[in-house]
Amino acid sequence: MDREAPDQRPPIPISKRTEWADVTPIPQDDGPNPVVAIAYTDEFRETMDYFRAVYLADERSPRALQLTTEAIHLNAGNYTVWQFRRLILDTLCVDLHEELDFVGLLARDNTKNYQIWHHRRWVAEKLGTNATSNELQFTEEIFSEDAKNYHAWSHRQWVLQALGGWEDELAYCDKLLQEDIFNNSAWNQRYFVVTKSPVLGGLEAMRDSEVAYAVKAILAKPENESPWRYLRGLYKDEVQSLVKDPRVASVCLDVLMNKRDCVHALNMVLDLLINGYQPSKTLENSIDALCLDSGLSNSGLTERVCSVLQVVDPIRANYWKWRKSGVTVEGSNGKELAG
Amino acid sequence: MATEMERGTKTQEDQWMVQSQVFQIYDLFRRIPPNSQFAILELQRDKHIEYLTKGLKQLSRSFTVLDANRPWLCYWILHSIALLRDSVDDKLENDCIDFLSRCQDSKGGYGGGPDQMPHLATTYAAVNSLITLGGHRSLSSINRRKLYEFFMRMKDRSGGFRMHEGGEVDVRACYTAISTASVLNILDDELIQNVGDYILSCQTYEGGIAGEPGSEAHGGYTFCGLAAMILINEVNRLDLPALTNWVVFRQGVECGFQGRTNKLVDGCYSFWQGGVAALIQRLHLTVNEQMGQSNILECECSTDSDYDSTNSVISEGEQCYEGTPSHVNETCQLQEEGQPNTSHPADGNNVGYNFIKGHVYMRPLFDNIALQHYILLCSQEEGGFRDKPGKTRDYYHTCYCLSGLSVCQYSCTKDVESPPLPGDVLGPYSNLVERVHPLYNVVLDRYYEAHEFFTRS
Ligand SMILES: [Zn+2]
Numbered sequence: 001m002d003r004e005a006p007d008q009r010p011p012i013p014i015s016k017r018t019e020w021a022d023v024t025p026i027p028q029d030d031g032p033n034p035v036v037a038i039a040y041t042d043e044f045r046e047t048m049d050y051f052r053a054v055y056l057a058d059e060r061s062p063r064a065l066q067l068t069t070e071a072i073h074l075n076a077g078n079y080t081v082w083q084f085r086r087l088i089l090d091t092l093c094v095d096l097h098e099e100l101d102f103v104g105l106l107a108r109d110n111t112k113n114y115q116i117w118h119h120r121r122w123v124a125e126k127l128g129t130n131a132t133s134n135e136l137q138f139t140e141e142i143f144s145e146d147a148k149n150y151h152a153w154s155h156r157q158w159v160l161q162a163l164g165g166w167e168d169e170l171a172y173c174d175k176l177l178q179e180d181i182f183n184n185s186a187w188n189q190r191y192f193v194v195t196k197s198p199v200l201g202g203l204e205a206m207r208d209s210e211v212a213y214a215v216k217a218i219l220a221k222p223e224n225e226s227p228w229r230y231l232r233g234l235y236k237d238e239v240q241s242l243v244k245d246p247r248v249a250s251v252c253l254d255v256l257m258n259k260r261d262c263v264h265a266l267n268m269v270l271d272l273l274i275n276g277y278q279p280s281k282t283l284e285n286s287i288d289a290l291c292l293d294s295g296l297s298n299s300g301l302t303e304r305v306c307s308v309l310q311v312v313d314p315i316r317a318n319y320w321k322w323r324k325s326g327v328t329v330e331g332s333n334g335k336e337l338a339g
Numbered sequence: 340m341a342t343e344m345e346r347g348t349k350t351q352e353d354q355w356m357v358q359s360q361v362f363q364i365y366d367l368f369r370r371i372p373p374n375s376q377f378a379i380l381e382l383q384r385d386k387h388i389e390y391l392t393k394g395l396k397q398l399s400r401s402f403t404v405l406d407a408n409r410p411w412l413c414y415w416i417l418h419s420i421a422l423l424r425d426s427v428d429d430k431l432e433n434d435c436i437d438f439l440s441r442c443q444d445s446k447g448g449y450g451g452g453p454d455q456m457p458h459l460a461t462t463y464a465a466v467n468s469l470i471t472l473g474g475h476r477s478l479s480s481i482n483r484r485k486l487y488e489f490f491m492r493m494k495d496r497s498g499g500f501r502m503h504e505g506g507e508v509d510v511r512a513c514y515t516a517i518s519t520a521s522v523l524n525i526l527d528d529e530l531i532q533n534v535g536d537y538i539l540s541c542q543t544y545e546g547g548i549a550g551e552p553g554s555e556a557h558g559g560y561t562f563c564g565l566a567a568m569i570l571i572n573e574v575n576r577l578d579l580p581a582l583t584n585w586v587v588f589r590q591g592v593e594c595g596f597q598g599r600t601n602k603l604v605d606g607c608y609s610f611w612q613g614g615v616a617a618l619i620q621r622l623h624l625t626v627n628e629q630m631g632q633s634n635i636l637e638c639e640c641s642t643d644s645d646y647d648s649t650n651s652v653i654s655e656g657e658q659c660y661e662g663t664p665s666h667v668n669e670t671c672q673l674q675e676e677g678q679p680n681t682s683h684p685a686d687g688n689n690v691g692y693n694f695i696k697g698h699v700y701m702r703p704l705f706d707n708i709a710l711q712h713y714i715l716l717c718s719q720e721e722g723g724f725r726d727k728p729g730k731t732r733d734y735y736h737t738c739y740c741l742s743g744l745s746v747c748q749y750s751c752t753k754d755v756e757s758p759p760l761p762g763d764v765l766g767p768y769s770n771l772v773e774r775v776h777p778l779y780n781v782v783l784d785r786y787y788e789a790h791e792f793f794t795r796s
Contacts, residue, residue: 029441029453033434035395036412038402052454078407080455083505118507157553182350184600188555225600233544318702319587
């Protein structure tokens with residue numbers, strides 16, 4: 001197999017190569033007046049004309065495989081070429097380790113291309129658990145350039161679930177978060193590990209230490225939305241436990257003491273209050289300190305939090321207003337405990 | 340903001356850089372006299388049309404990377420032109436229909452170009468392009484029977500859809516299949532089966548929706564997941580209060596939307612996230628229900644005079660809610676008709692039509708004026724739109740910035756027939772673009788024509 005890098009390819013036109021002499025290229029059926037017509041290079045046009053010929057004839061041969069390599073180098077986004085390549089690889093029983101190298105080179109230059117990642121998943125699945133560490137390492141290389149690459153994260157999650165390799169994953173998340181505590185993809189991966197890893201015992205077993213982890217991150221950078229959402233997520237579907245965990249209310253209070261208008265803290269306080277949290281006098285005082293409008297003092301604490309948010313977070317003023325309208329309704333139902 | 344002393348993380352450094360570029364633009368804008376401000380906010384309609392029409396005919400070789408996305412190029416361009424209240428001439432229209440027919444597979448569906456395998460996303464783009472062109476020749480060129488067979492072949496055991504034979508399963512594939520089937524009136528129980536389970540499994544702890552189960556909440560997938568759930572009548576299975584909280588937090592100090600938590604602002608999310616906010620606005624009864632509030636109480640709330648007071652950055656002229664108590668009962672009924680209802684599964688084909696019926700008494704959940712500032716001042720170029728300052732224009736961002744602009748301009752209208760008030764259209768009123776159907780993202784008038792055509796045939 002000839003798999004040289006594109007810049008080394010001597011572009012001998014396919015039509016001049018003896019091994020292709022028996023094939024009649026098929027031009028693209030664009031019609032007499034094509035729209036969105038692309039000014040292809042001669043090389044691209046010819047390569048695709050020959051590709052159409054082998055694809056439509058379903059020729060699963062080594063030369064057809066080589067042709068897909070060339071076509072992919074010219075446009076890695078052509079899913080038809082990729083899919084036909086998979087059929088050929090299957091038919092010819094090609095060594096797939098080489099295939100991983102080919103995809104690896106491409107992926108580094110086209111990190112946002114759906115087809116390459118899908119193909120890589122297909123190859124890794126065929127290779128099975130032999131591929132695990134290589135695949136994890138490959139995504140780590142991608143993350144060293146772009147720590148939030150969506151496709152690479154999807155691929156890594158797929159590897160963990162399909163092939164394994166969970167052992168060091170929590171430590172890896174921690175490493176990325178130490179580098180950049182604002183990396184929400186790393187937080188998402190942490191949630192994935194905590195909830196799905198077979199070696200950690202699941203969310204129930206991990207919740208306590210994870211709450212502590214999130215609280216620490218929040219106290220370091222209260223303006224960082226990621227750990228706030230993470231903390232809330234640890235109590236997804238268990239909102240009463242959120243309300244009962246004293247560390248949640250306490251981190252809100254700690255943050256509000258130093259940064260009285262912290263929107264994320266107020267958002268969490270609102271969440272606590274509408275779910276029946278009984279506020280301490282200190283919390284109430286710190287909210288009141290933000291209520292510049294004395295007319296608010298008659299309303300319940302939950303409403304006052306919304307009013308404060310309308311002021312300190314004007315871009316979401318409509319949202320907070322809407323949240324307040326819901327509180328008013330709940331208050332009339334006796335759910336408003338703070339009033 | 341960054342100080343000399345503080346060195347931030349990668350996320351912070353990137354954010355500060357973009358923020359300073361954006362704030363510089365707003366600072367300059369603020370310093371010029373108000374009448375010149377008006378001129379700067381003008382939508383460069385003619386320049387945009389020129390850029391779009393040129394691309395519809397011929398594209399440079401740099402577009403080779405999009406050679407498997409040509410129906411998308413058609414859609415981005417044709418939809419943008421339609422949004423700008425223009426249309427292509429008869430010849431170009433016929434050429435588009437001809438070309439898209441060549442992308443249609445004999446076994447159903449549309450590929451990325453002639454002789455490419457059919458693909459769900461390019462099928463969505465081709466069908467939306469043909470609907471945007473409108474007319475009998477265009478609409479009747481779609482082989483709906485074969486298309487249905489193609490959709491069924493793409494169904495995966497997980498409940499989701501596969502993009503193409505041997506392709507990836509994700510929420511985008513679900514949306515493009517469901518949206519296209521819905522608009523063509525071929526959505527049925529079999530096609531819908533287990534799609535809701537799949538999308539539900541993609542809602543994350545953050546509240547937004549990811550591309551696959553376990554992945555990170557993302558604006559594009561959140562739009563796709565939410566719109567698909569509405570179209571299959573299963574939207575109340577999602578945690579809508581959490582989704583709403585997540586999406587409103589995606590609008591940032593730059594006034595535009597980001598796609599994910601702690602990522603950079605990008606003009607295309609004006610539609611993906613703004614569109615989610617617009618959909619939620621029409622779903623607020625369902626949202627309230629999930630928050631434990633009854634419908635009738637919400638109607639009272641949303642006509643509350645409280646809504647007239649304003650202390651936000653949102654500027655003048657948003658008095659579009661003149662609801663009076665006598666409207667309340669009527670509103671409730673209309674809303675309930677319009678709202679998806681799980682007790683009537685898969686009366687699928689009218690869900691999209693009913694969704695936009697009825698009055699909306701709720702304010703937009705995002706800052707529609709701020710977002711227009713971002714689109715017009717930070718994304719707009721001399722012909723075309725871009726992701727953010729420093730990037731170059733492209734057809735994708737042009738399409739989704741204009742779609743987002745439409746969502747902003749119409750977000751305060753009380754029903755689909757009412758034009759926006761001048762205060763809701765930033766800049767001269769001539770900036771007004773066409774209204775879109777927020778579930779399909781095609782211009783509303785073209786949607787109505789297609790709906791009628793495919794209901795009859
Ligand atoms: Zn974008």
